[in-house]
Amino acid sequence: MAKSCPISTSFIIISVLSHFTSSIGLRPWPDVLPYELQSLDIASRLRVDPDATRMASRDFGRLVHPPNPAAVLYPSSIEDIASLVKFSYNHSSPFSIAARGQGHSLRGQAMASHGVVVEMRSLNNCSCGSGIRVTKNPIWGSYADVGGEQEWIDVLQATLKHGLAPVSWTDYLYLTIGGTLSNAGISGQTFRHGPQISNVYEMDVLTGKGELVTCSKDTNSELFFAVLGGLGQFGIITRARIALEPAPKRVKWIQMLYDDFSTFSRDQEHLISINGLDYLEGSLFMQNSPPNSWRSSFSPSEYPRISSLISKNGIIYCLEVVKYYDELTSHTVDEELQELLKGLNFLPGFVFTKDVSLVDFLNRVHSGELNLRAKGLWDVPHPWLNLFVPRSSISDFNSGVFRDILPKINQTTGPFLVYPMIRNKWDDRTSAVIPDEDIFYTVGVLHSSGADDWEPLENQNKEILKFCDKAGIKIKRYLSRYTTKEDWMNHFGPKWRTFEDRKAQFDPKMILSPGQQIFNSV
Ligand code: FAD
Numbered sequence: 001m002a003k004s005c006p007i008s009t010s011f012i013i014i015s016v017l018s019h020f021t022s023s024i025g026l027r028p029w030p031d032v033l034p035y036e037l038q039s040l041d042i043a044s045r046l047r048v049d050p051d052a053t054r055m056a057s058r059d060f061g062r063l064v065h066p067p068n069p070a071a072v073l074y075p076s077s078i079e080d081i082a083s084l085v086k087f088s089y090n091h092s093s094p095f096s097i098a099a100r101g102q103g104h105s106l107r108g109q110a111m112a113s114h115g116v117v118v119e120m121r122s123l124n125n126c127s128c129g130s131g132i133r134v135t136k137n138p139i140w141g142s143y144a145d146v147g148g149e150q151e152w153i154d155v156l157q158a159t160l161k162h163g164l165a166p167v168s169w170t171d172y173l174y175l176t177i178g179g180t181l182s183n184a185g186i187s188g189q190t191f192r193h194g195p196q197i198s199n200v201y202e203m204d205v206l207t208g209k210g211e212l213v214t215c216s217k218d219t220n221s222e223l224f225f226a227v228l229g230g231l232g233q234f235g236i237i238t239r240a241r242i243a244l245e246p247a248p249k250r251v252k253w254i255q256m257l258y259d260d261f262s263t264f265s266r267d268q269e270h271l272i273s274i275n276g277l278d279y280l281e282g283s284l285f286m287q288n289s290p291p292n293s294w295r296s297s298f299s300p301s302e303y304p305r306i307s308s309l310i311s312k313n314g315i316i317y318c319l320e321v322v323k324y325y326d327e328l329t330s331h332t333v334d335e336e337l338q339e340l341l342k343g344l345n346f347l348p349g350f351v352f353t354k355d356v357s358l359v360d361f362l363n364r365v366h367s368g369e370l371n372l373r374a375k376g377l378w379d380v381p382h383p384w385l386n387l388f389v390p391r392s393s394i395s396d397f398n399s400g401v402f403r404d405i406l407p408k409i410n411q412t413t414g415p416f417l418v419y420p421m422i423r424n425k426w427d428d429r430t431s432a433v434i435p436d437e438d439i440f441y442t443v444g445v446l447h448s449s450g451a452d453d454w455e456p457l458e459n460q461n462k463e464i465l466k467f468c469d470k471a472g473i474k475i476k477r478y479l480s481r482y483t484t485k486e487d488w489m490n491h492f493g494p495k496w497r498t499f500e501d502r503k504a505q506f507d508p509k510m511i512l513s514p515g516q517q518i519f520n521s522v
Contacts, residue, residue, distance in 0.1 A: 027048075028048060029048060030048055030070035030071065030114075032070045032095065032114045033048075033070045033071060033095060033116070034087075034091055034093065034095075036087075036091075037071075037087060040083055040084075040087060041080075041083065042073060042075070042080045042083050042084060045073055045074045045075060045076055045080060045122075046071045046072070046073050046074075046116070047071060047072045047074065048070065048071045048072075050068070052071075052072040053068035053069050053070070053071070053072060053117075054068060055072070056068070056069050056072045056100060056103075056111065056112075056117035056119070057069060057108075057111050057113070057117075058103060059103040059104065059105045059106065059107075059108060059109070059110060059111070060103065060104040060105065060106060060382055061105065061106030061107050061108075061381065061382050061383075061384070062379070062380065062381040062382065063106065063107055063381055063382070063383060063454065063458070064107050064108040064111075066108055066111055066113045066515075067113040067114060068113065069098075069111065069112045069113060069114065069115055069116055069117045070095070070114050070115060070116065071116045071117075072116065072117045072118075072119055073116055073117070073118045073119065073122075074119050074122040075118060075119075075120075075122050075123055075128075076122070076123075076126050076128050077123075077128050077129075078123070078129060078130075078204075078206070078212065078238045081099075081118055081206055081236060081238070082206055082210050082212060083210075084097060084116060084118065085097060085206055085207075085208065085209075085210040085236070085511065085512075086209075086210030087210075088116075088210075088509075088511050089208065089209050089210050089509055089511060090210075094509045094511050095114070095115045095116060095511070096112045096113075096114070096115030096116075096510075096511055096512070096514040096520060097112060097115055097116050097117075097118060097511050097512055098110050098111060098112035098115065098116075098117050098118065098232065098512070098513050098514060098515055099118050099120050099148070099178055099232060099236045099237075099512075099513070100117050100118060100119055100120060100121075101120055101121070101148075101149065101175065101176030101177075101178050101179030102121070102151070102174060102175060102176055102179065104174075104175055104179060105179075105479075105515070106382060106384050106479060106480075106481075107480070107481040108481070108515045109231070109232070109481055109513070109515045109516050110179070110232075110513075110515055111514075111515040112513075112514050112515060113514070113515075115514060118236070120148060120149035120176060120178060120236075121149050121176070122149075123147055123149040124147065124149050124150060124154075129147035129148070129149050129150075129238065129239075130145060130146065130147035130148075130150075130204070130238060130239035131146075131147055131150070132144055132145070132146050132147070132150055132154060132155055132158040132159075133145045133146075134158060134159055134161075134162045134164065134244070136162055136164065141243065141244075142162075142164050142243075142244040142245070143201055143241050143242060143243055143244055144158070144159055144164075144166070144241070144242045144244055145239055145240075145241050146177050146239065146240050146241075146242055147177070147238065147239055148176065148177050148178030148181075148236065148237035148238050148239065148240065149176055149177075149178065150176065150177050151173065151174050151175065151176055151177075152166075152169065152170065152173040152174075152175055152176075152177065152180070153173035153174055153363060153366075155177070155242065156173060156359065156362060156363070157359075159244055159247070160247055160358075160359070162244075163246060163247055164244040164245065164246060164247055165244060165245065165247035165248075165358070166196075166199065166242050166243065166244055166245075167189060167193040167199055167243060167244075167245050168185065168187070168189050168190060168193045168194060168195060168196045168198065168199045169185075169187045169188075169189055169196070169362055170185050170186065170187050170196070171187050171188075171281075171295070171364075171365050172365045172366075172369070173362060173363055173365075173366070174366070174369075177237065177240050177242070178232075178236070178237040178240075180196055181196060181197055181200065181203075181227070181228060181229075181237060181240060182227075182229070182230060182231055182232045182237070182513075183229065183231070183432075183478070183479055184196065184197050184229050184426075184432045184478065185197060186421070186442060186478075187279070187281070188279035188280050188281040188320070188321075188322065188419065189278065189279050190421050190425065190442075191272040191280055191419075191420060191421050191422055191425065192272075192277070192278065192279075192425070193425065194425035194426055194427075195425075195426060195432070196242075197228040197229050197426075197427070197430050197432060198425060198426060198427055199242060199243045200228065200240050200241065200242060200243070201216060201217075201241040201242075201243060202214065202215070202216040202224075202240075202241040203215055203216070203224060203227060203237055203239060203240045203241070204237070204238045204239040205223055205224075205227050205234070205235035205236065205237055205238070206235055206236040206238055207223070207234065207235040207506045207507065208234070208235065208506055208507025208508065208509060208510075208511045208512045209506070209507070209508070212238070213235070215227070216241075221429075222502065222505070223235065223502075223506060225427070225429040225430050225431070226431055226499075226502040226506060227431075228427075228430040228431060228432065229430045229431040229432025229433075230430075230431040230502075231431070231513060231516045231518065232512055232513030232516065233431075233499075233502075233503055233507060233512060233513055233516065233518060233519070234431075234502055234503065234506040234507055234512070235506055235507070235512065236512070247358060248278075248324030248325060248326050248358055249325070249326040249327070249357065249358060250324070250325055250326065250330075250355065250356070250357055250358065251278075251322050251323070251324055251325075251355070251356050251357070251358055251360075251361040252322065252323045252325065252333055252334070252337055252353065252354075252355055253297070253320075253321075253322050253353070253354040253355070253356060253361060254320070254321050254322070254337070254341070254351065254352070254353050254354075255297070255298070255318055255319070255320045255351070255352045256318070256319045256320075256321075256341075256344065256346035256347075256350065256351045256352075257306070257309065257316050257317070257318055257319075257346060257347050257350035257351075258316070258317040258318075258319065258345070258346055258347060259309070259313045259315075259316060259317075259347060260317075261315075261317060261395065261398040261402070262395060263345045264282065264317035264319060265394060265395070265398075265420070265441075266345075267319060267344045267345060267346070268280065268282055268319060268419060268420050269391075269420055269439060270344075271319075271321060271340070271344075272420055272421075272422060272439075274340065276323070276336065276339075276340045277321050277322065277323060277340060278322050278323055278324045279320075279321060279322035280319075280320070280321050280322075280419060280420075281320045281417060281419040282317060282318060282319050282320060282417065282418050282419040283295070283317075283318045283320070283415055283416060283417050283418065284315055284316070284317055284318070284402055284406075284416040284417075284418065285306065285310050285315070285316040285317075285318060286310060286314060286315045286316070286406065286407055286416075287310065287314075287407065287410060288406070288407065288409055288410055288411060288412055288413055289406075289412070289413065289414065289415055289416050290303075290307065290310070290412065291303060291306045291307070291310075291318075293368070293412075293414060293415040294365070294368030294369065294371060294372050294414075294415070295365055295368055295415040295417075295446070296368070296415070297354065297364055298352065302352060305350075306350075309347070309350070314403070314407065315402060315403060315407070317418075319344075319346065321340075321341075322361065323336065323337050323340070324358065372448075377448065380448050380449060380450065380451065381448070381449045381450075381451065381454040382414075382446070382447065382448055382449075383447045383449060383454045383457040383458045383461060384444065384445065384446050384447060384479070385443075385444075385445040385447075385461040385464060385465075385477075385480075386442070386443070386444050386445075386477065386478040386479045386480065387442070387443045387464075387468075387475045387476070387477055387478065388421075388434050388435050388440050388441070388442055388443075388475060388476040388477075388478055389435070389440060389441045389442075389443055389468075389473065389475050390435040390436070390437040390440050390441075390473070390474055390475075391420065391437050391438070391439040391440055391441065392437060393471070393472075393473040393474070393475075394418075394441050396471055396473060397441075397443070397468070397473060400467045400468075400471060401443075401464050401467060401468075402416070402418075405460060405463055405464055405467060406445070406460075408460065409456060409457065409460055411453075413447040413448060413449065413457060414445075414446040414447045414448045415444070415446050416443075416444065416445055416446065417442065417443065417444035417446070418441055418442070418443050418444075419441065419442060420439050420440070420441050420442075421434075421439070421440055421441070421442060422438065422439060423435075423436075423437065423438050423439070423440065424438070431495070431499060431502075433476050433491060433492055433493070433495060434476055435474060435475070435476050436474070442478065445461065445464070476491065477491065481515075481516055481517055482517065482518075483517055483521075485518070488517075488518050499518075503518075503519060
């Protein structure tokens with residue numbers, strides 16, 4: 001472990017001066033941060049005013065309101081972030097630091113009460129991070145070197161200019177590379193290509209010691225695997241090398257409705273076991289989660305027919321698949337699809353087909369977002385529950401949760417997702433945690449609520465977790481945050497020791513991402 005830096009005479013002078021300037025009101029300085037921080041080059045890019053610190057203690061969830069950070073750094077280079085981390089690491093009273101991508105977390109995971117939040121997007125605004133650089137190599141494989149602060153929508157646009165695109169996505173593209181790689185990054189392509197963390201060749205990572213390290217499967221591999229799915233605990237991703245493939249131009253997008261869960265899930269599992277489809281997801285429609293949610297892509301003329309089906313059955317399951325195509329395959333794609341979907345048991349007459357561009361498909365959630373924003377319904381509390389459910393229990397989960405618990409709340413709340421994934425597309429050396437079965441389902445209960453009525457939805461989430469516990473369903477939570485070490489240890493299970501050892505190795509003073517509450521409490 002590196003030695004603590006002795007506080008030099010100049011630091012003492014600056015410290016005294018800082019006390020003085022703050023006491024005469026030149027620049028108020030939070031007591032919790034060392035005054036010597038003001039002597040660093042980055043001082044002018046550190047904001048301590050309430051506007052900045054309030055902004056950095058908000059997130060998409062709008063459910064937790066811990067104390068604000070003491071300061072927010074708007075870096076103008078990766079060196080700025082390195083200076084900050086090094087300073088904290090070498091100080092006798094290290095303070096916590098959280099990288100913040102877009103703050104799309106649900107429960108304060110990108111916050112740092114009394115510490116410093118690093119607004120990663122600032123690197124994009126000044127074009128001073130790693131940016132997005134595409135390398136086209138048809139023999140060894142093409143890739144994009146992308147700053148951790150970049151959004152996936154920008155990666156899509158930049159790579160398409162070269163006729164290329166990443167293969168693994170999230171449903172929503174206004175998330176940062178650093179943010180999704182710290183979780184996993186899942187969507188309908190995961191069954192085929194694995195999550196986003198399975199599609200990274202190399203990264204530059206600034207560890208909790210302030211060292212900038214390049215890592216990959218072969219070089220500094222312990223850090224590489226620690227950081228992927230690592231919840232921001234081991235380092236700040238400043239660059240990731242993302243695998244690219246030739247981009248298809250268009251998409252055949254098909255949705256099929258079912259009134260029976262076992263038929264629906266059997267068809268889902270069949271489709272992920274064969275080659276040919278590029279995307280597969282699934283969702284539920286019921287009175288409180290109708291087909292016109294922000295995530296839906298049905299045209300309004302289709303609602304009445306679907307709604308009457310919901311009235312008749314209570315719950316309807318929607319299987320959603322995609323096949324990519326381009327000029328070369330445009331005349332065979334329909335035939336191929338027919339072959340792939342042969343023998344499925346969806347409700348006759350309830351199949352809906354669309355033909356859209358790749359960008360319109362990948363960016364499908366954005367129009368729903370704009371719609372909600374226009375109505376003031378985007379920046380509201382989001383008591384989401386995201387789970388991975390082992391295949392062996394999904395039928396019990398359907399009876400206990402989808403059929404019994406979810407319909408109990410009758411206000412319209414948001415979309416509910418359910419689709420299968422394959423364990424061997426995930427690399428067990430990463431920090432991500434998934435169930436111990438070859439096939440598992442991701443379930444997303446994506447509630448939105450009014451400013452003051454999120455508690456019944458939170459209580460329902462608790463009821464779901466209690467049900468799983470009682471029924472012995474060995475779920476793993478995704479995008480969640482526990483508040484006790486014991487719960488985190490249970491979450492990681494056999495991976496806990498490795499997770500803890502990696503923390504001691506790469507962030508021994510427990511500086512990074514305190515909002516996850518794994519090694520720090522707020
Ligand atoms: P933040 O919330 O800012 O940060 C998340 C965590 O990562 C924090 O702990 C933070 O400290 C850390 N972090 C941020 N940047 C870095 C970095 N550069 N290096 C290291 N650590 C860093 N997820 C999916 O997998 N699939 C989906 O389909 C999906 N859809 C979504 C749809 C919506 C509308 C929303 C709001 C979220 C969705 N998510 C999805 C969840 C998303 O992946 C997480 O919220 C994730 O945290 C990304 O958000 P962010 O970039 O804003 O990161």
